Amino acid sequence: MQAFEKEGNRKLSTSQMDLLAQKALEKKDKHYFINRDFVGQNANVLAHALGIQLLEDVPLLFGETDSDHPWVVSEQMTSCIPVVRVKDFREGVEYALRAEHGFEHTASVFTRDMNRATEYSKRLNTDIIVINGGTLRGNGGDLGEAYFSHTIASPTGQGIVNPRDYCRRRRIMTSGAFRFV
Numbered sequence: 001m002q003a004f005e006k007e008g009n010r011k012l013s014t015s016q017m018d019l020l021a022q023k024a025l026e027k028k029d030k031h032y033f034i035n036r037d038f039v040g041q042n043a044n045v046l047a048h049a050l051g052i053q054l055l056e057d058v059p060l061l062f063g064e065t066d067s068d069h070p071w072v073v074s075e076q077m078t079s080c081i082p083v084v085r086v087k088d089f090r091e092g093v094e095y096a097l098r099a100e101h102g103f104e105h106t107a108s109v110f111t112r113d114m115n116r117a118t119e120y121s122k123r124l125n126t127d128i129i130v131i132n133g134g135t136l137r138g139n140g141g142d143l144g145e146a147y148f149s150h151t152i153a154s155p156t157g158q159g160i161v162n163p164r165d166y167c168r169r170r171r172i173m174t175s176g177a178f179r180f181v
Contacts, residue, residue, distance in 0.1 A: 001083055004062050010043060012063035012080075016050055020061070020080060021070040023049045031101065032074035043079040067095045075103070089116055093123050100124055108134060121172065133175025 005011055012020065024038040024046060038046060043061045044054040061080040065071055071082035072095075086092040089111075100107060108130040109120040121129045 001062070001064070004060065004083075008058060009060040009062055010047065010052075010054060010058050012050075012061055014064060016052075017063035017065050017069065017071060017080075017082065020046060020050055024078065024080070025070050025074050027070075032070045034074060034077045039077050041078060046078065046080050067098070072099050073101070075105075093120055096120070097123055100126065106130065108132075117172075129172045131172060131174040 001011060021032075024035050025032045026035050027033075038049075042056060043058045044056050046061055047054045047058070059079065062083055063071075063080075065082040065084060067084050069082055069084075071080065072084060084092075084095055086095060096107065096109075104124075104126050106128040107120070107124045107126045109117055110132050111117055111120075112132075117129070117131050
């Protein structure tokens, strides 16, 4: 969290994370989703909902929460992320697996140990695993590999659907290093 702050991100207290969840997240059925008014918004827009004035260049809001907090179990599509303390790597994998809900979209892990990255990838079983970078990289943004979509007839350039469209291709994106496809 000190590294986050050093990079110009804004740390929120637990009560601020709770309040922002009440304002920015909606529960539909069993899952939390970001309110449409906050999808993709800058950190300063989210902070404004809390009455905090930030410069537009603050990239991220973050704060410590427990593993069942709405920010943890919601699909992250905004510039606020939760931080959950864990006792070890395996507990972190279990929490990540639970938070992912079996959506099997995208996940990221920060590690220099490829055995851990492999274990994480196998357990989460997502379409894209990003190693040492945000999940936006795996979806093509912010120096990622290119365009990606979880839907058929997307901007992949394939055009007409063929049998390969129904085969699951896994992608692993390592930030600042090799790309495995």
